[in-house]
Amino acid sequence: MRQLVDIVFDYFFPSHCIACGNPISVKDHHVCIRCFSTIQPLERGCKRCGGQLVNNACSMCSMRAWYLDMCFAVSDYSGTMKEMLVKYKFYKWRRLYKKISELLYAALLDASWDVDVVTAVPMAKSKVRKRGFNQSELVAKDVAQKIRKSYVPLLKEVRVWKTQKDLNYVDRFLNVLGRFAVEGKLAGERILLIDDVYTTGATLNECARLLKNAGAGKVFGIAFAKKALHDDLQ
Numbered sequence: 001m002r003q004l005v006d007i008v009f010d011y012f013f014p015s016h017c018i019a020c021g022n023p024i025s026v027k028d029h030h031v032c033i034r035c036f037s038t039i040q041p042l043e044r045g046c047k048r049c050g051g052q053l054v055n056n057a058c059s060m061c062s063m064r065a066w067y068l069d070m071c072f073a074v075s076d077y078s079g080t081m082k083e084m085l086v087k088y089k090f091y092k093w094r095r096l097y098k099k100i101s102e103l104l105y106a107a108l109l110d111a112s113w114d115v116d117v118v119t120a121v122p123m124a125k126s127k128v129r130k131r132g133f134n135q136s137e138l139v140a141k142d143v144a145q146k147i148r149k150s151y152v153p154l155l156k157e158v159r160v161w162k163t164q165k166d167l168n169y170v171d172r173f174l175n176v177l178g179r180f181a182v183e184g185k186l187a188g189e190r191i192l193l194i195d196d197v198y199t200t201g202a203t204l205n206e207c208a209r210l211l212k213n214a215g216a217g218k219v220f221g222i223a224f225a226k227k228a229l230h231d232d233l234q
């Protein structure tokens with residue numbers, strides 16, 4: 001029955017791959033199999049922040065208070081991944097969350113972290129109203145279902161500061177202070193925290209700090225993609 005619905009839908013609403021433009025089925029969720037397979041896992045150095053190791057030492061998280069026990073971004077912000085995220089975030093192509101959660105699920109199976117609860121970097125209500133959805137939360141809920149854990153909205157965005165986009169490394173860590181809050185108390189839970197784009201890790205780190213202060217046992221962070229600090233491409 002589902003197959004028939006897809007065939008009828010494809011006939012009336014032909015869909016095209018966002019990366020190569022080839023015609024695809026609605027069930028491919030905007031990306032063809034070939035383009036999707038070009039998204040490659042990112043080389044992971046430091047287990048705590050995903051940064052590059054030099055002589056077995058991390059030059060990123062060792063310089064500051066780091067609250068994530070482990071963290072990495074699935075892929076880099078380029079090629080099909082970039083096309084997907086631009087359409088998902090800025091053009092509100094909601095169904096792409098399915099493709100992104102597929103990638104996260106595969107990466108999490110590989111990482112085999114023991115987690116109790118899944119949560120996402122929150123978004124202020126005014127921003128959710130504007131976009132229609134919180135891009136990290138939509139993926140996190142789907143990932144939670146896939147790994148059979150509960151999704152719990154543990155954090156909220158209490159103040160909307162300047163966007164992180166135009167800030168330098170240090171300012172990004174200062175800009176996130178006071179932006180989020182934890183709802184309720186935790187009792188040693190191991191939290192899987194999901195964010196969209198990782199640049200300096202400032203947002204994930206601040207959320208992890210608050211979760212640990214509220215009683216989280218461990219915080220594991222995962223982001224969809226890693227973007228260079230001075231990547232001026234959108």
Ligand SMILES: [Zn+2]
Pocket residue numbers: 017018019020021022031032033034035036
């Ligand atoms: Zn394609």
Ligand SMILES: [Zn+2]
Pocket residue numbers: 046047048049050051058059060061062
């Ligand atoms: Zn590190």
